[in-house]
Ligand code: PEP
């Protein structure tokens with residue numbers, strides 16, 4: 001079945017972010033707003049998530065929005081603010097790249113290049129990112145099978161980059177109660193099939209703030225090597241994904257639960 005898999009054979013691949021190998025004991029916890037909205041906002045949230053134990057900062061600058069009339073992100077300006085927030089807190093920056101033409105720009109400002117769900121099948125982007133010398137966070141396509149996701153990772157590897165962190169972020173199903181259906185079984189499967197670290201995105205995976213903490217715990221039980229969590233200081237007025245963004249106090253609580261689980265393992 002997996003005859004197209006040549007590089008990601010299941011043998012463990014160590015991926016480092018900020019000099020540390022990511023695994024269950026040393027999880028990658030990426031936190032921050034869905035989108036960078038202003039310099040003050042990203043610096044403010046970066047300081048909060050750092051204080052509570054995040055190990056990386058998220059925030060979209062180039063936002064692939066479903067509607068062309070929704071906030072599209074601050075672009076290069078957003079990348080500059082992320083870099084400044086990173087320098088102030090020591091948190092590496094994870095942000096989405098939507099086009100290969102931005103690679104040089106991203107090399108200047110970004111530590112981990114995120115490939116979003118909408119671009120998992122963008123093979124020209126994957127080939128270009130294969131030549132990048134930084135880790136890639138590869139999200140699962142919202143309608144992609146596990147096999148297609150594995151092959152998307154194989155594209156990056158084949159073109160030279162095996163520093164890949166996989167992210168289960170939910171798939172489209174017939175159910176509309178949650179934004180997506182978080183496929184937790186994909187976590188152990190992807191770890192075994194590829195040997196790569198796998199993290200979870202319970203924010204996009206559920207679309208509901210009240211489910212973020214509990215699904216993070218479920219993902220840890222399933223073997224996740226970390227999580228990417230949307231955190232906003234004022235979610236009701238966020239420019240994107242406020243309904244699924246947790247507040248700083250909720251992130252603090254989530255991190256204390258996470259740490260407790262880690263010490264019990
Ligand atoms: C995001 O993380 O900001 C995002 C757009 O996620 P996804 O690509 O999973 O929809």
Ligand code: MN
Nearest residue numbers: 034230240241
């Ligand atoms: Mn979002």
